[in-house]
Amino acid sequence: MSGNTDGKAPVKPPYLASDPELFARNLARAIEEGGRALAAFLKPRDSGESPATELAEQSQEVLRTIGRVGEYWASDPSRLIEAQTRLWGNYLSIWSGALRRASGEEPEHRIEPRAGDRRFGDPEWSENPIFDSLKQLYLATSRWMEELVDEAEGLDPATRHKARFYIDQINNALAPTNFALTNPEVLRETASTNAENLARGMRMLADDIEAGKGGLRIRHSDHTQFRVGHNLATTPGKVIDQNEICQIIQYQPTTEKVLKRPLLIVPPWINKFYVLDLTPEKSLIRWAIGQGHTVFVISWVNPDERHAGKSFDHYMDEGILHALDVIERATRERKVNAVGYCVGGTLLAIALAFAAAAGDDRIASATFLTTQIDFEHAGDLKVFADPERIDAVEARMRKAGYLEGGKMATAFNLLRSNELIWPYVVNNYLKGKEPFPFDLLYWNADATRMPAANHSFYLRSCYLENRLSRGEMEVGGRRLDLREVTIPIYSLATREDHIAPARSVFLGCRAFGGPVRFVLAGSGHIAGVVNPPDRRKYQYWTGGEPVGDYDEWLARAEEHPGSWWPDWQAWIEGLDDARVRRRRPGGGKLKPIEDAPGSYVQVRA
Template sequence: MADNQDPDLKMPDPAELTKAMTGIAERSQRLVSDFLARQAQNPEVQVSDPLNLGQAFLEMTTRLMADPTKLVEAQMTLWQNYMQLWTNTARRMMGEKTDPVVTPEPGDRRFKDETWQDNEVFDFIKQSYLLSSRFVQDVVSQTDGMDEHTRKKLDFFAKQYVDAMAPTNFAMTNPEVLRATVESGGENLVKGLEHLLEDLERGHGRLRISMTDEKAFTVGENVAATPGQVVFQNDLMQLIQYTPTTEKVREVPLVIVPPWINKFYILDLRPKNSFIKWCVDQGHTVFVISWVNPDEKLAQKSFEDYMQEGTLTAIEQAKIQTGAPKVNMVGYCLGGTLLASTLAYLTAKGEADQVASSTFLTTLTDFEKAGDLKVFIDEDQLKSLETKMDEAGYLDGADMATTFNMLRANDLIWSFVINNYLLGKDPFPFDLLYWNSDSTRMPAAMHKFYLRKMYLENKLREPGGVELCGTPIDLSAVKTPVYMLSTREDHIAPWVATYELMNKVSGKAKFVLSASGHIAGVVNPPAANKYCYWTNNRKAKTPDTWLKGAEQHEGSWWTDWDAWVKPFGGKEIEPRDPAKGKLEAIEPAPGSYVKARAV
């Protein structure tokens, strides 16, 4: 028997395999015991449906059964396609060439392995899955009589289901995994099980998928490493001023307001792709807000507090530090929503002259077309979420991270399941994914206000719809010059929705559209020359009209923005050392707030 063994087949060492499996068994037993102990402490736990999916699918089924014609037609089409697929597969096995019945969508990288095309069996599995998933999604999307929110919710979670059922996600139907299993003698699966247990242990019983080698990065050393000083801090934020690198700087400083859903260093990953460093190198005196990672002690911090202790305080402290009478501002995503609200508040108070210009990066102020995130926002879901936040005092960072990862499940969930658990590979060191895994919490009071007033009720777009510190605000009253940067493939802040601010503000406004998505389209340094952007100097009523008249430019929008903002920067002066300003330097950048990790 041993003489006939395949020489290319690697057999695992019995002693090593036994040792590995013993360790896995011990860790598995401990995890199960911990889980059972938690259940024993809370015996009244009931199965809940916070997303209200059960009722939504029940409504869909009821409507399908009331008029089954479309379902029958869809089933007949599926049957005919399957018959064609069977016929084509049989012909291929006999040596004939055939055209596929169905092909993956452009950009679908799940079936990139050549075996999915070259092998008749795997090609059949692939096409069978694509036909079935298309059937499920078509049935859901074409059901009549449902309200638009319910339809979008069902569409979204139907896609989550079919993505989860992809043959690439299972060892026996993934040719790359089968090949690795044979070549390694099954070591990939043993290693993958170890990775799974490590991720369960890291998440204290909750699966926290490793997206990158987290040991490869240290905040302040090889990410968020641009030199500077923390020159002010309060309960909600540290204000960082960066060390100048040019012989002269612009008089008017630049204050950046990042989102507090994630940490600020998405704009300061590494020197070669750091927007913050690039701005410093262009002669701007750069300040950035580094938001605290809140715990239950800050449960009552509100959206108003983020404005008062965040943006308004940052403006005031930057003016004190530099002696400048005003500042230029940049707001990214949720930070941009806060910035827009702050501008409207300052306008209402007659104090808008403190801000020379305002730049919005992928910022929503009208949430009617807010994309897939809206499937998580309705009265039932918000009540469930609010109850959870009231108990803890905050929204857990892991919950927020899971929500955002679901928006791109194949890229941000299933690709890592395959790589880490099925192929047994270690995650690749990637700064962007390290940042994505460095999640933050949300104070309960602030997040409830934001979700209700912005997403659910969409009050920010209404004059006086939102009141901050006793002052009704109105975006249409804002006359501050505005630069808006959106991205064409944004799944978090769709550009057709962000464009609505152009029709709100009263002052001069320039809209720019970058290629790619919410992160890559923004973090696009000129040296990379990776993505193009579009400009149109004429204001249009609709985003489609704007795009039809837009001109495409190669390279990064950064240079276009810098040319736009420089005239608001005032005269050139001597550079300002953050360690020698009017404010006392507290600690070197990136400060301590950004280093607090949510467990």
């Protein structure tokens, strides 16, 4: 006789598959696809295309750094016992709390995720005693590991910084949300689909490892929904000149009168320029054209072994200085306003110092978007720029002539692994769901390679030796002194930037010899810059020249709602608002080569 006496159908447990036979078949498919993923991972290593020594070297570096922390705690038995007692005390408190909760009482001690941690948003992490205890055990352990690094004495700042970064990566990777058997959302998905999610996920994992040629190229967006030149980078314009380093694009004007001074945009070559021209609604380039700028953009080549010897000298000479020549021919105007974004801004600063030393006054104002000039506080990217890591990178670049685009993409993703890595591992490979179409993440995955000479110079002269701000850098046969750069400067930092930290950008402003307007925008390295006024998102702060301490500047700064774009436009027009008749691409002097966005940006790594 059935135990269900109320006439209702029995409720299926949430983690129980409804069709055991189908579940078994899907699980077999998942195992088969997992084998394909393993084969794709091993193939280049077995053939010698991607030596296993690279992973071993990275692991040794992590173990060596964390070992320095372990040496401090192991050197004193009482200190080690105290640390272990602290951890076990947290475990006992969690166990005691679980028992109190089982008896209907509220626990006295609870460990909760930090503000902004979205990993444990599912109600089961709080309502289910098992998952709640698992969450607290993880949080207690990860915070204990962080404390071991923070409290270890005798570590130099660089070692402590690296150790904390590595510990954070380990903690992020070992979160219970990243494993099928300890994630309630994945368990429910597995039960409701009879493990179809795992079969789909392992297929995507195998595809992504094959696409990464033995490395994992995580898909962040549905790449089938985007195409550069069709629904991305669609602002009308023409490529009016090109060389081995770059194409020069001039955009079609949309106003009858335009500012007399043309605008040259120098994007980073670490990524492609169309982050500033994603869609019509998000395009800084299109917006600037609408404000009356004659916009020129450098579209950098996606380099290969032929560009191995191209250095910063070449990128400055054949990039920025060449673009100034092209602009003068196309517009008959010598004076320009220049904008540099990220490492494109670093190159622009170098070009300004070089031009000042050479008596070249064609750049009348400079705007730096999330640009580092001083690299003393360059953030977590410095983890990848110690002498040993640079030596290893240079050894790889000598073989190929360039650094693979995926290497830089991985480094950037690790800076925000809980946003750019692990959520996609869970969504794609455990839940078996395709990511949503997202233009910004499609761009983020459209990586570019780094020429060997250029990238080596950048890592050593900027991140490792910080030569630019110290006046010790030499480019083009000249020693560079930014104090000789006296033109007006607009410097934008973003408050949550992991690549060019706001404190670092603020400090770099002091290197120049002229007036600097420092502005701080909300959000991060990309979203804080690509923030059209119509969207009414985020905010920005102004507070006078960047002098004194960054925190003190921020405390007295005035907050403004919305985008910084109109503030920048007012600053530009305040320097020179003279206008002339609109100019067509090439100006009749240069014959257009092809339509924007050009062919260089179409080359994929």
